[in-house]
Amino acid sequence: MPKTGPFEQHADLYDAWFDSHQEMYAAELRAIGRFIEPGKGRGLEVGVGSGKFALPLGIKTGVDPAGEMLKKAAAVGIKVFRGVAESLPFADQSFDFVLMVTTICFVDDLVQSFREVFRVLRATGFIVVGFVDKDSNLGRRYLERKEKSKFYRQAEFFSVTEVIAALQTVGFRKFEVVQTLLGAEERADIEKGYGRGAFVVIRSLK
Numbered sequence: 181m182p183k184t185g186p187f188e189q190h191a192d193l194y195d196a197w198f199d200s201h202q203e204m205y206a207a208e209l210r211a212i213g214r215f216i217e218p219g220k221g222r223g224l225e226v227g228v229g230s231g232k233f234a235l236p237l238g239i240k241t242g243v244d245p246a247g248e249m250l251k252k253a254a255a256v257g258i259k260v261f262r263g264v265a266e267s268l269p270f271a272d273q274s275f276d277f278v279l280m281v282t283t284i285c286f287v288d289d290l291v292q293s294f295r296e297v298f299r300v301l302r303a304t305g306f307i308v309v310g311f312v313d314k315d316s317n318l319g320r321r322y323l324e325r326k327e328k329s330k331f332y333r334q335a336e337f338f339s340v341t342e343v344i345a346a347l348q349t350v351g352f353r354k355f356e357v358v359q360t361l362l363g364a365e366e367r368a369d370i371e372k373g374y375g376r377g378a379f380v381v382i383r384s385l386k
Contacts, residue, residue: 198232207360207368208310208379209236212281214358214370215308215383221276226265226297227283231258233310239279243268265293273302281310284343285335295350301386307352310381315339317364318378340374343382352384 198205216223218238225234228242230252242253243261250260263269265280265287278297287293297307312318314337338346344355359377360370366378374380 203368204361211358211360211370211379211381212308212310223277223279224275225279227280228253228258231256233281234258266296268296268300270300272299274300275305276302277306279308284309284311285337290346291349294347298350298386305386306383308381308383309343312378313340313374313380316378340380347384354385356383
C-alpha cells in the first residue's frame with residue numbers, strides 16, 4: 181500500500197527541507213550528477229515528488245503515488261504520472277535511464293520496484309539510486325527517530341549491500357558507487373565507494 185499520507189498532508193513541509201538544508205541538497209545533486217548528464221537521453225524519475233531532483237537534472241518525466249507532490253512537479257514543467265514503483269505505467273524499454281532518490285525507503289517491495297525499472301529501461305539503459313545508507317550516522321539517527329517523524333515513520337531503510345543485492349536479483353550489473361555527506365561532520369565532498377558517507381548513489385547497467 182503506497183505510503184502517501186504524509187506527502188499528501190504535508191507537501192509544503194517536505195519541500196521546506198530543501199530550503200533549510202541547501203548544502204546537503206546541493207551535495208546530493210552533485211553526487212547524482214556524476215552519473216546523469218542533464219539533457220542527455222530520455223529519463224524517468226520514480227518517486228519524483230515535487231521535482232527537486234528531476235528539474236535540475238533535466239528529467240522531463242516523473243511518477244509518484246502522491247497527488248499533492250505531483251501537482252508541484254507539474255507546475256515546474258515535468259510530465260507527471262500517478263503510480264507506484266512496483267507497477268510503472270509505461271511500456272517496456274521506454275527510457276534510457278531511471279532515477280530513484282530517497283524513494284526506496286517508501287516502496288512496499290524493493291525487488292519488484294527494481295524489476296519494473298529493469299522492464300522500462302532500454303537495452304543500453306541504466307538505473308541511478310540515491311538513498312541514505314542505514315549503516316551511516318545519519319541513517320542510524322533516522323532509524324532512532326523514525327517513530328517521531330511525519331515522513332519516515334513507515335519507512336524501511338537499507339544498507340548499500342542490501343540495495344546492490346536487490347539490483348542483482350533482477351539482473352542489473354556493473355555497479356558504480358559514490359558517496360557524500362561524509363563522516364560525523366557530514367561534509368559535502370564526494371568520494372567513490374561507500375562506508376564513509378550518509379548519502380550513497382549507485383549506478384548500474386541493465
